Amino acid sequence: MRVSEKMARCRIPLVLLACGSFNPITNQHMRLFELARDHMHSTGQYKVLEGIVSPVSDAYGKQGLVPAKHRIAMAKLALQTSDWIRVDEWESQQPDWTETVVTMRYHYNRILQEYQKSTTMHKFSDDKNPTVTSNPSIQLKLLCGADFLDSFRTPGLWLDEHIEEVSGHYGLVCVSRGGLHSERTVHESDILSRHRHNIFLVTEWVRNESSATEVRRALRRNASVKYLIPDSVLQYIHQHNLYTQDSEKRNQGTLLRPLTKQATNPVSSLDD
């Protein structure tokens, strides 16, 4: 077997999961996936099979969050033409806000089952090589921006065991502007530091600050957001008159759900 074939055979199949408000989805969100995929491929160790956008449920309680059905619809429109990224509604359909680890466990179990099924089928049909080397197991990593990495520091937002599980058990792919900010964040956290081999930092050289917050701001002020979000999403926003002064006031004064839920009902870690 040529070295390249061996390498290809040994690449770890990888799925990237992005959790967030997607309020609304923007070109910048989709860029995260593209950059992450390129990066993971360039390590020579991974083969990215799929990208999943998982919009948070309304119960998150973040200010300005428009109903999940709209956020899902917009994400679907935006990803219509993507052949590897799709939108998943599971998290948004849960009755309460779901911890990131819970969402990850759900997707990982689902992906693992599907993957095991498909590789078993191939094994049976592969008569020529009865002793073929076992393929590496599929992995799920959390895709995020630098702000997400920073959020690990916010008191009450994360349980240590959960940070441990996300960064240690699964792994993170964090896309940021570079400038060592994310490196520092990892360095300053004992948990993240311990799992730094499982935290992939990707630099986005093209500074592109067209965040969802900016998009909402522009929409409120009747300024153009064309070319920051797909035309189909823009059309949807106008049709449904989303993102107004009023919509931005939603949940104003309410505590973020994670802060209240985890104080009283923390979800157990995998080890329990």
Add this chain to the structure above:
Amino acid sequence: MDGTAGTRVVLLACGSFNPITNMHLRMFELARDHLEDSGYQVVKGIISPVGDGYKKKGLIEARHRLEMARLASENSWITADSWECLQAEWLETTKVVRHHYNELLAQEQNNDDVDTVKYGKKRRIEDNHYVASSAPQNRDSTRLMLLCGADVLESFGVPNLWKQEDIEEIVGRFGLVCITRSGNEPLKFIHQSDTLWKHRKNIHIVQEWVTNEISATHVRRAIRRGCSVRYLLPDSVLNYIREHKLYTEESEQKNIGVVLAPLQRYTGASSS
């Protein structure tokens, strides 16, 4: 600002557009928002890709750049124009501006053939001649303004790149809309130039609060390296680039060592 109420404006952007990106398209949107906020009525946007005679390193064939600009601006208020790139030799920006201004006049005169009194005062500008004492654009007619980034404004200071009288004409007779990330630098630059200072009312500085550094250089680099540029430019442009296999190591070497046309012309430097 007197006389601006409802004044119609056409925005003209000259440049390599090698290739066109979402950043270029954003410039039009930002400029329109800004001018309309100041009471103008922006009626049209024109993308005018430079001719191959410009001899910039890595500049691919005009027909491709034009077609990509056309695809990018389809179904919008912006159009791609071929006049400049069809000229045999590189043309000074002033000549391109004059040409489009004359086109504008001709169109308006066709639209209002009967009202000769109203339009009698319009003076057609000779393509090759500019008299400093000529009257500025007629207040009733549509104004043509050059749309650019702060780098173009600052290029006015590069020796032998621009003729002084051309700069005077662009800011004096027509007008400049300059998109910038930093409010201070362009203002300082204007302050330090007597010509620009004299016509400061004709120079509109538009602050780009949401940084968008999707440079064409970066896009070309990413394409050369097999990295994704999806969501940095319209999908239609991306598909065109793939179909025609544009932007390779080879295409980036084009014109290497050749002196840029304006520098050749003004300093009498010979190409190597």
